[in-house]
Amino acid sequence: MEFQAKAFKYGDDINTDYIISGKHKFKSADMEAMAVHAMEDLDSEYYNKVKPNGGFLVAGKNFGMGSSREQAPLVLIHSNTKAIIAKSFARIFFRNAINTGLPVIECDTDLIDDGDELFVDLESGVVRDLTKDIEIPFPPLPPVMAQLLADGGLVEHFKKHGGFSI
Amino acid sequence: MITITGKTIAEKIFSAHSGTDARAGDIVIADVDFVMGQDGTSPLAIRALENMGVDSVFDPSKVAVVMDHSSPSPIEGVSALHTMMREFGKKTGVTVYDIGEGVCHQIIPERGHVVPGDLMVGCDSHTCTYGAVNVFSTGVGSTDGAAAMAAGKLWFKVPDTMKVTYTGALNPGVFSKDLILYLAGKIGVDGATYMALEFHGPVIDALSVEARMTISNMAIEVGAKSGLMVADEKTIEWFKGRGEKTPDPQSPDADAVYADSIEIDASQIGPQIAKPHAVDNVSPIEEVEGTPIAQGVLGTCTNGRLEDFAIAAQILEGRKVHPDVRFIVAPSSRQVYLDAIEAGYIQTLTRAGAAVVTPGCGPCVGTHNGVPSDGENVISTANRNFKGRMGNSNAFIYLGSPATVAASVIEAKITDPRKYFE
Numbered sequence: 242m243e244f245q246a247k248a249f250k251y252g253d254d255i256n257t258d259y260i261i262s263g264k265h266k267f268k269s270a271d272m273e274a275m276a277v278h279a280m281e282d283l284d285s286e287y288y289n290k291v292k293p294n295g296g297f298l299v300a301g302k303n304f305g306m307g308s309s310r311e312q313a314p315l316v317l318i319h320s321n322t323k324a325i326i327a328k329s330f331a332r333i334f335f336r337n338a339i340n341t342g343l344p345v346i347e348c349d350t351d352l353i354d355d356g357d358e359l360f361v362d363l364e365s366g367v368v369r370d371l372t373k374d375i376e377i378p379f380p381p382l383p384p385v386m387a388q389l390l391a392d393g394g395l396v397e398h399f400k401k402h403g404g405f406s407i
Numbered sequence: 408m409i410t411i412t413g414k415t416i417a418e419k420i421f422s423a424h425s426g427t428d429a430r431a432g433d434i435v436i437a438d439v440d441f442v443m444g445q446d447g448t449s450p451l452a453i454r455a456l457e458n459m460g461v462d463s464v465f466d467p468s469k470v471a472v473v474m475d476h477s478s479p480s481p482i483e484g485v486s487a488l489h490t491m492m493r494e495f496g497k498k499t500g501v502t503v504y505d506i507g508e509g510v511c512h513q514i515i516p517e518r519g520h521v522v523p524g525d526l527m528v529g530c531d532s533h534t535c536t537y538g539a540v541n542v543f544s545t546g547v548g549s550t551d552g553a554a555a556m557a558a559g560k561l562w563f564k565v566p567d568t569m570k571v572t573y574t575g576a577l578n579p580g581v582f583s584k585d586l587i588l589y590l591a592g593k594i595g596v597d598g599a600t601y602m603a604l605e606f607h608g609p610v611i612d613a614l615s616v617e618a619r620m621t622i623s624n625m626a627i628e629v630g631a632k633s634g635l636m637v638a639d640e641k642t643i644e645w646f647k648g649r650g651e652k653t654p655d656p657q658s659p660d661a662d663a664v665y666a667d668s669i670e671i672d673a674s675q676i677g678p679q680i681a682k683p684h685a686v687d688n689v690s691p692i693e694e695v696e697g698t699p700i701a702q703g704v705l706g707t708c709t710n711g712r713l714e715d716f717a718i719a720a721q722i723l724e725g726r727k728v729h730p731d732v733r734f735i736v737a738p739s740s741r742q743v744y745l746d747a748i749e750a751g752y753i754q755t756l757t758r759a760g761a762a763v764v765t766p767g768c769g770p771c772v773g774t775h776n777g778v779p780s781d782g783e784n785v786i787s788t789a790n791r792n793f794k795g796r797m798g799n800s801n802a803f804i805y806l807g808s809p810a811t812v813a814a815s816v817i818e819a820k821i822t823d824p825r826k827y828f829e
């Protein structure tokens with residue numbers, strides 16, 4: 242999978258309440274409607290910035306800490322976020338992202354600035370910062386996760402194989 | 408020569424549930440003993456099951472959905488989600504805990520749905536709570552939950568374990584909440600990411616099962632997958648009369664390999680406070696004493712159990728909540744509520760000025776039951792103080808023990824509870 246889009250950069254320890262506040266998550270199961278609230282407590286313009294042309298959410302360490310709400314990766318997907326690129330991820334968010342089909346990339350993000358144009362190639366494991374003309378390699382996902390992502394998430398995996406096939 | 412080393416609690420439980428010699432780092436497919444979802448996550452799991460084309464669960468007696476986060480429903484949207492859960496229960500035969508039953512993390516062990524040695528997943532991050540009773544329980548997302556409901560198994564990466572030993576003894580006025588807040592302050596919100604925690608030592612041994620749950624509940628706040636303890640006589644006793652299942656407790660081997668070990672002398676710890684807006688932003692209470700507060704909260708899956716009510720009632724007996732403070736109290740289950748009435752705690756707290764709400768999550772996650780106003784400070788027994796957590800991103804949440812909350816609502820400022828235990 243390959244994507245090109247702009248980077249939208251935030252800091253360390255972005256928690257799931259910032260990604261989608263609990264006060265919204267319980268309102269409905271309509272992710273398209275909830276996506277407008279993605280990241281709003283940190284950046285009220287996030288949805289408007291990312292939705293039209295897509296974007297990469299770039300962050301520091303421990304992205305997605307906090308709750309198990311799957312609405313977190315889902316609202317990001319529905320806001321047209323192509324992948325999350327962070328120094329490290331919280332465990333449940335990482336799993337949920339893979340299970341819902343949102344690519345998560347673990348690499349050093351210090352050199353990437355807000356607004357940089359990025360090109361990401363998941364198979365070869367490289368983030369290319371086209372604005373800065375640099376390449377940042379990242380380690381490939383464990384095979385189980387790579388397969389789930391390739392199948393389009395856990396639901397699609399189940400549909401395709403009639404259960405776990407890993 | 409190959410040296411075979413011993414195993415941690417996590418490695419033993421995963422070995423027993425996957426039929427393999429499971430070691431930290433291995434990826435295993437393991438059988439789960441129970442699967443749970445709450446009202447914020449079950450609807451997505453139900454939808455994921457539909458999308459998978461699955462219309463039954465692997466074993467209805469091993470699945471429950473709980474309406475606890477927004478309960479009773481405050482708005483139409485939630486009412487629709489609750490209806491969806493009730494219909495799912497009718498269709499599949501899984502247990503439905505409707506409004507008023509309490510917080511999922513109290514109900515699941517209280518009703519004996521899990522017993523020591525079990526492996527279970529819940530669609531809620533604080534599922535780690537039952538580590539206190541020797542269950543490898545961990546929070547997963549709704550799609551994982553759906554897969555587990557459908558297949559009765561799930562893939563796991565067997566975690567490394569960090570061993571935390573509390574030595575010494577607790578001082579009067581200091582509680583298990585203070586122990587876990589202290590740990591969060593010490594190792595940080597990602598201090599144990601991807602790891603299991605194992606809690607040991609004389610301080611843990613001396614705690615009640617309820618007080619132990621407070622510690623395991625917050626394992627996720629340092630990034631851990633589970634917060635395990637061994638099952639001792641108290642644990643086995645606690646499970647008596649709670650269902651049919653036979654416990655299969657797992658203890659670590661003496662030569663188990665730990666990724667990290669920490670020792671904390673509990674005798675050196677006083678009441679701790681996590682300040683806004685991070686759970687690891689912890690100070691000794693002396694540093695924040697006197698901070699004005701507008702709302703106090705006693706309850707949640709961290710500290711809404713009978714013992715917590717006993718502590719608060721002891722402090723508030725014959726005293727009054729300050730007129731400038733709203734004090735919201737939420738029992739963690741119907742059983743806790745009944746027991747607290749029986750013991751007279753609810754009367755004491757209500758007379759003192761508390762507003763008692765339906766057993767459940769209460770105001771913890773900002774959906775209802777006491778959203779703070781702009782600029783207000785809240786002191787709460789909950790486990791999270793993220794910005795916006797209680798429904799208003801312009802409010803400030805401080806976390807402390809039930810004793811600290813009770814002492815603070817009397818004076819409308821953060822107050823050291825130790826004066827009530829002299």
Ligand code: SF4
Binds near residue numbers: 476533708709771
């Ligand atoms: S009480 Fe709070 S932390 Fe516990 S399950 Fe409910 S919302 Fe989550």
